[in-house]
Amino acid sequence: MTSRIIIAVVAASLAASVALAGQARAPYTPPKTADGQPDISGFWQALNAADWDIQDHGASLGVPAGKGVVEGNEIPYRPEALAKKQQNYANRATADPEAKCYLPGVPRVTYMPFPFQIIQTADQINILYEYNHALRYIFMNKPHPPGHIDWWMGDSRGRWEGNTLVVDVIHFNEDTWFDHAGNHHSDALHLVERYTPLGPDHMNYEVTIEDPKVFTRPWKMSMPLYRRQDQNMELLEYECYEYLLERDWTAANAAPAR
Numbered sequence: 001m002t003s004r005i006i007i008a009v010v011a012a013s014l015a016a017s018v019a020l021a022g023q024a025r026a027p028y029t030p031p032k033t034a035d036g037q038p039d040i041s042g043f044w045q046a047l048n049a050a051d052w053d054i055q056d057h058g059a060s061l062g063v064p065a066g067k068g069v070v071e072g073n074e075i076p077y078r079p080e081a082l083a084k085k086q087q088n089y090a091n092r093a094t095a096d097p098e099a100k101c102y103l104p105g106v107p108r109v110t111y112m113p114f115p116f117q118i119i120q121t122a123d124q125i126n127i128l129y130e131y132n133h134a135l136r137y138i139f140m141n142k143p144h145p146p147g148h149i150d151w152w153m154g155d156s157r158g159r160w161e162g163n164t165l166v167v168d169v170i171h172f173n174e175d176t177w178f179d180h181a182g183n184h185h186s187d188a189l190h191l192v193e194r195y196t197p198l199g200p201d202h203m204n205y206e207v208t209i210e211d212p213k214v215f216t217r218p219w220k221m222s223m224p225l226y227r228r229q230d231q232n233m234e235l236l237e238y239e240c241y242e243y244l245l246e247r248d249w250t251a252a253n254a255a256p257a258r
Contacts, residue, residue: 030163030197035122038163040197042118043228043235046111046205053181054221063180069111071220075183081214088182097176101240103134103152105176106169106191107207107221115228117235125158125165130235138167145171150187152176167193186213201227 030038049057049066056073059065077085088095098104104112114130125138138158145155150173158167169191177184194206206222209215 027163028197028199030200033120037120037122037160038165038197039120040118040165040195040203041120043115043230043233044118044203044225045115045228046223046225048111048223050111050221050223051108051113051179054179054183055181057181069221069223071222074219076216076219078214078216081184085182085184088177088184090182092180092182095182096180098180098240099242101132101242102175104131105152105172106136106154106156107193107209108176108178109134109136109153110205110207110225111223114238115233115235128235130238132238132240138165144168148187154189154191163197165193165195167191167195169193184214185209185211188213195225198224201229203227 030040033039033041048069049064050069052063052066053068054070055068055075057063057066057068093099103109109129109131110116112129112131116127116129119126119128123140125140127136127138129135134153136153136156138156140158140160142157144157149155149171151171152173152175154169155171156167156169158165160166170189172185172187172189174185174187174189188211190210192208192210194204196204196206198204203225204222205225206220208218208220210218
């Protein structure tokens with residue numbers, strides 16, 4: 001009798017564990033907007049060191065160590081493009097477009113150390129970034145305009161796949177980098193972004209990068225985004241001034257006094 005009771009208790013425990021595991025694996029269903037779209041509006045921010053380097057990197061003066069966000073930690077450069085990346089890295093103090101206060105481009109603007117705000121309407125999603133007043137318009141279910149157009153932030157066209165916002169981005173110039181380490185692209189850059197809610201305060205960001213002029217194949221980055229919980233949260237002012245960045249970099253890298 002005792003053995004039967006023990007077996008029954010173990011079986012019940014296993015069944016409960018399986019049920020809980022199944023519940024934990026159930027996909028999150030976000031709330032809906034008034035027009036029935038998944039609601040991902042609000043203030044979000046990435047918490048990583050990808051703006052410094054999207055690959056694994058150690059700490060150095062002024063640069064925090066960080067785990068890479070590149071799938072497999074490998075960027076499939078063409079040989080000549082790898083040489084340019086190395087040159088960019090060597091000259092990064094002044095060559096980084098961010099050091100010139102240019103718009104950072106996509107996807108870099110997503111993982112810079114600044115929050116951003118998503119605002120949804122029925123046919124358009126707007127993303128407002130604290131950095132330098134950057135702004136993106138994501139036009140839903142509409143084609144890209146024809147031709148090639150050189151834009152700092154590209155042209156974004158979105159659609160919903162279930163609860164995931166999928167954004168196709170083309171029409172870039174070649175003047176932005178992926179990070180401060182000199183990882184770069186050409187004007188043939190094509191991105192597919194995927195914003196997937198994982199819970200009320202977490203969202204997965206994944207981006208597939210394709211650029212046949214620079215890379216031998218498409219590759220991916222991914223990272224979590226976190227909803228800002230600050231009381232009375234709002235985007236604040238961040239004005240970028242090139243001469244201030246140059247001054248701060250010079251001071252941080254000055255040789256120590258002997």
